[in-house]
Amino acid sequence: MRLSVLDRSHVGRGLSPQQALRDTVRFAQQVEDLGYHRFWVAEHHSVPGVAGAAPTVLAAAVAAATSRIRAGTGGVMLPNHQPLVVAEQFGVLGSLFPDRIDVGLGRSVGFTDGIRRALGRGKEDADRFGEQLAELLTYLDGRQSAGVHAVPAEGLDLPVFLLATGSGASTAAEFGLPLVIAAAHGDDRMIRTIEQYRADFRPSAQASEPYVVLARSIAVAGSTERAERLLVPEAWATAYSRTHGEFPPLESPEQVLAREMSDRQRAQFERALRGHLFGTPDEVAAGLAELVARTGADEVLVTTTAHDPADRLDSYRLLSELSPAG
Template sequence: MRLSVLDRSHVRQGVSPQQSLRDTVRFAQQVEDLGYHRFWVAEHHSVPGVAGAAPTVLAAAVAAATSRIRVGTGGVMLPNHQPLVVAEQFGVLGSLFPDRIDVGLGRSVGFTDGIRRALGRGKDAAERFGEQLAELLDYLNGKAASGVHAVSAEGLDLPVFLLATGAGAGTAAEFGLPLVIAPAHGDDRMIRMIEEYRAAFRPSAQATEPYVVLARSIAVADSTERARRLLVPEAWATAYSRTHGEFPPLEPPEQVLARSMSDRPRAQFERALRGHLWGTPDEVATALDELVAHTGADEVLVTTTAHDPADRLDSYRLLSKVSEARSPALSRPAVN
């Protein structure tokens, strides 16, 4: 099974955002040693619990600190940027780190009015996503009708992936791009979107056939309960954000579990724990078997958010062993 990593540079309680970014670079080195295929970083603005805000800059630091693993973004939120600038940034990355850079794109725009004002974008900026995507691809291919060139990017083979949100699966099919999809609205909706993507896919210079990367939160430990505890800090931060409008730094699981919660926060906390995979290596292996069988996924992009970096690394180590043991049954053709 081809496994990759998405790291959002979460901030832990008592740890600075600056150290969290340095931790991301170190973590990339560790998962490279474990044999993971890609390491992607994300874009979030003005979030106290997430330090990753400049994905192309962070990707450069990760690529410089590693030697084999592919490095990319999950993703650059294209409506927040000018397509020419994005093409030039990835062109620089691809020139400095040949055959290792992935262009992962999303269509979300700044989450609040204040962030959108700071970015110089309106709430409807995402409505031009298809137009922006076409412009970006033209720059990468050296075919911009304006005669403007993203010089650093031309002539490079930069794989472009599209993160599915809303109509994202249809856009990926229309442009012939690999699809990155998560069960944001449940597995049934996700499977329908994957089926629609495959049915509507148009071959392109980027991909000759559909390619599905399944993004999933996974926690593996030596016991089912211990694996579940790894997910507790992020679940609480997610529940907190739904009532306070702000995703906070991650607290230790024992601190969260000792908290007295009223009915509503408790329900939101329990809801935030759903949709993840957790358990022992055997339990997770069985769940992944079923997931790949139902979705036909070509690759799994794994996020494990734990408060303790050692616990997180152990989870990825155990998961890599699961993949090695079961790869004949779950392997799929890969892109780059």
């Protein structure tokens, strides 16, 4: 089972976004030494608690600082960009770091009206995702689009992955792309979506058969209680964002648990603590084996958001020792 990493460059309370980005690059070097297969970065705009706003730029920094691990995006939100520009950016990455770059794409647009206006986009742009994806793949395949070439992307080996949001799974099947999927609405619904993706999959130049990357939040520690505490900072930030409309910098577990929460915040906080895989190495190994057996996943894309970078690295180290990666 391949194990890979998705890092969102979270900002800790009292630290700067600049430090978070430098920590992401350092973290990529550390997990490369642990044997992880890919290291992906994400795209978020105007989020105080997340520094990753330019994923292709950050992926370049990650690739430059490492030598073996694949670098990529999880993902570039295609409705925010012109397909030609995306193709050219990944063409530059693929030229500088041959056979190490992944093109992970999503269909989300800016989170608020203000962000969408700043990006020059509207909610309706997500409806053009299929059209944009087809144009991007044309550029990457080396075919002309209205006489335009995406130099230097043409002819490069640039694997394209599609993040499943909304109709993303059916789009991945239609275009013959590997699918990246999380259990946003529960495991049962996710499994039905995966089954439908496999049934509808059309082989393409990108993939001859279905390929499923399961995105999961995982925390491993010496005790179940310690592992669950690693989840507390992001759970609170998620709860706060749902009651205040803004994802804040991460606080320590101690700071979060000492907070006075309203009933609504408490309910959101407890909801945000659900759906993760956490525990001791033996507990996580058993849970992961069951999950992979149920989904038939080809790869697991792991997110571990902890306030303390040392705790996060320890979790990834323990996880890497459960199953060979790569």
